[in-house]
Amino acid sequence: MGLVLCACSSLRYYAQAAHGQGELVTHRRAVSAVLRDPATDPKLAVRLQLAQKARRFASERLGLPDNRSYTGYVDLHRPYVVWNVFAAPPFSVEALPQCFPIAGCVAYRGWFKEADAKADAARLQARGDDVWIGGVPAYSTLGWFADPILSSMLDWDDDELDSTIFHELAHQLIYVKDDTAFNESFATFVQTEGLREWRKSRGLLPQDDHAEAMDDGFTQLVLDLRERLKTLYASGMAESAMAEGKQREIAAFRTRYAQWRDRKWPNEHGYDAWVAQPINNARLLPFGLYDQWTPAFAMLFQRAGQQWPAFYAQVRMLARQPADARDKELQRLLDGRKAVQ
Template sequence: MRLALATLIVLLAGCRSLGYYAHVAHGQAALLSERRPIAKVVADPKTPAKTRERLELASEARRFASTRLALPDNRSYTWYVALDRPWVAWNVFATPELSVAPITHCFPIAGCVAYRGYFRHDLAQREAARESALGHDVSIGEVPAYSTLGWFADPILSSMMRWDDDELAGTIFHELAHQELYVKDDSSFNESFATFVEREGLRQWRRSRNLPPPDERGDILDRSFTRQILALRERLGTLYAEDRPDEAKRVAKAETFEAFRGQYLVWRETEAKGDRRYDRWMAKPLNNARLLPFGLYDTWVPSFAAMFADTGGRWPVFYARVRELAKRPPDERTRELQRLATRSDAL
């Protein structure tokens, strides 16, 4: 079957696509060849104490994911890879100069997504330069972890170890949720589902360890900042749809981004009360492509929260309900998510 798939790719893909698939295959194979069982890394006297401590916590979170959250019980996140780079991969996002719609890329398993991922930073930069030369807005995003959707036993990566305990455990829950359920060509559905599992799983994880609930102030600020980005994207979309010359749109685009910088400073000092966590993001040049990831991860989180409440917090029943919803046609699926979100807001 794998040979047939490889042959099909050869017949249908151009040289550039074949080169990309080869790069991805090589990068994934390198991770598999470099991984070590976490138990052996923990037992190794050469392992730094801090690394041992984090891996022990990751192992506890991994067991909790399967025993308490009913997530897949497999070998994923029972291995460790010490990377020779700060991030495992880099995603390249692109949009037309006068559009907020992403330039999508379609793959045999993952379906269509709004980016191309690279295991090497120089190749991501080369792809970004190619898109820029075509006149597109471009952005490169750093990737600390990802899921192969159960095709391989995904490892804990050294790029994940810099996080605090909640982020490490939450990421394991998030990525295993992708293995539990993944819908082709619907990134917002997939990421919102995984984000809900991550957040609810983290609440239950902390409760099991006699810890207080997660501090939600950061999430509240994230949601507030995301709403502003989505409003900015909507304003730009309206601007680009206007019947006027492209040069006038370019000027208005620059003015819109500049006005947003001023709005951000006011928001930071008022609603965010001086919190500067977004300053690094705002310091970089703004363009359409940099806005793409926002809203992708949490658009439908309230909808999944409502579904979870309807099941009485029973994970297997919840997953079964989500699978039923995933089978519906895209438009019908979206309408149901909107209905659930409205009900969640009312509650």
């Protein structure tokens, strides 16, 4: 019976995914048509025009795929395109993997309707898992479809919108099944370096690194909490004692956060709401996924003479290696990066 129920659940999941992707295809309009439409909001037109220039830059200067992705537009009439459900056991900081035929195993499962995501989260929570739901403004189909610019992406500023296009196209270029940290770190490096070159090409000054420095500091605080919890869960103590220890570690994290904020960023309160909300293992999972190996890819880019074709060739060589060998090489690059800083 369990296998039958699992199969039915999987069928429902794939059916909603197919329906959701189908709706995007159905409602996609060519950006050129949107720009010609006299009813188009002038502010939207300006943003789409700049995004199209960034799209051309991505292919012509960054060596990213030259296809129909991000040449279309979809007005979603909702804040996110999908809602990702993260889940972890109550005494583990490792994600319950979600595996798919094309993308392989990732740390979450995406739903096109928030109600479906909440139902999935409730099911996992009922069996005792920690869960968290995160709304996602953009995602990549890895080139299987012509991914459009989504209205949910327009809540970002131009830099975030344009660099996200670079990020998602990087996934289309190189993607390794079952290695989220590799894929996201690679795409994040392309996003960051691509944005730097994109701004320079337009005569703009480099971005202020204030926000990035604060983001990095907060991420390190969260990763430290995750490591402390990992040590606790490996201690072998009784579950009741681990449950109490878990809450003590989370409370101590909130104290460390307040001290860090007041010492380094006394006028910044952007993370206060996140810290005040309930924290569990699942809520910690996204941290580190997007940038674990990013400095290693930066080192690889330097060794490739900052030439995109040579860089991508080296990344592809890494991608073909077994997972253990790939991680060892990335760690070696990471250590080398730290040594020269």
